[in-house]
């Protein structure tokens with residue numbers, strides 16, 4: 001081997017030893033922090049998104065390079081995920097099965113070291129967290145094909161859980177198969193939405209291959225893992241979990257496909273300075289009701305990022321609005337606006353203030 005190469009690798013080994021020593025030294029402080037958190041409040045969530053955001057912001061802003069700043073985010077995502085597992089097991093219930101986009105969103109938020117529990121319905125995600133069997137829950141709230149996931153909104157009507165965070169995930173579909181060779185594929189499985197989102201690509205590149213709808217993209221991947229002549233349209237995580245190769249990546253017709261997920265918990269996260277607040281408000285169906293309701297936000301200079309309406313399940317002609325605004329419930333102007341809204345509506349419930357997706 002070239003001597004220079006050998007010497008450079010020897011230096012890298014030395015530095016890696018140092019990084020390893022530092023990671024372990026860092027872990028001893030993390031373990032102490034975990035103990036302090038428990039002493040202060042036995043029921044507190046150990047996961048602290050505000051602190052995680054501060055660490056990533058501090059490091060990316062002072063990174064002199066050439067190590068890429070984007071990579072700092074993913075490296076620290078995993079360092080903090082592993083650190084958190086030293087403070088205590090973090091259980092995350094999500095709408096399964098494995099390898100779905102909700103699984104992917106959960107991993108993006110909590111890293112590789114959390115314990116993931118797939119459940120079969122949105123209601124079950126809420127139940128796992130409410131009963132304390134999971135620390136956090138992850139559910140989809142909006143997606144670019146279906147729009148808002150109304151079942152998730154409806155669950156908030158009766159649930160005591162709070163929104164702890166949000167995850168925005170770019171939805172990208174890949175054609176996968178066991179061998180990775182397009183010529184060997186004689187049928188393609190996927191969820192109807194994924195098939196619809198990739199229609200142009202499929203018509204152009206595999207016009208004669210029959211398409212088959214299955215319950216989830218993860219199920220499609222599982223089927224392709226059992227049959228060498230089958231292809232599946234699914235995520236990269238599905239390829240990884242089911243041992244499949246990517247025949248063609250990013251085959252979705254519309255490349256700006258984002259899905260938004262919510263993280264649920266029993267307790268509220270700390271304020272970060274860049275937060276969002278979600279509230280549920282119910283009003284009688286009368287002219288001007290909505291205008292009256294939203295005026296306090298506008299007059300306090302609070303930006304509204306979203307509003308969704310659902311008919312109340314309790315009474316006919318009553319509507320429930322789900323409103324997202326920028327800011328935190330502890331801010332004076334927010335308190336004032338919410339008090340005013342409350343005095344004008346039938347019922348108001350604050351679903352949580354949480355860090356806005358960076």
Ligand SMILES: O=C(O)C(=O)C[C@]1(C(=O)O)C=C[C@@H](O)C=C1
Nearest residue numbers: 033047048049051052080083084
């Ligand atoms: O500072 C804390 O509160 C910690 O628990 C430590 C730490 C870290 O690794 O730095 C770990 C997990 C938390 O979510 C945030 C930060």
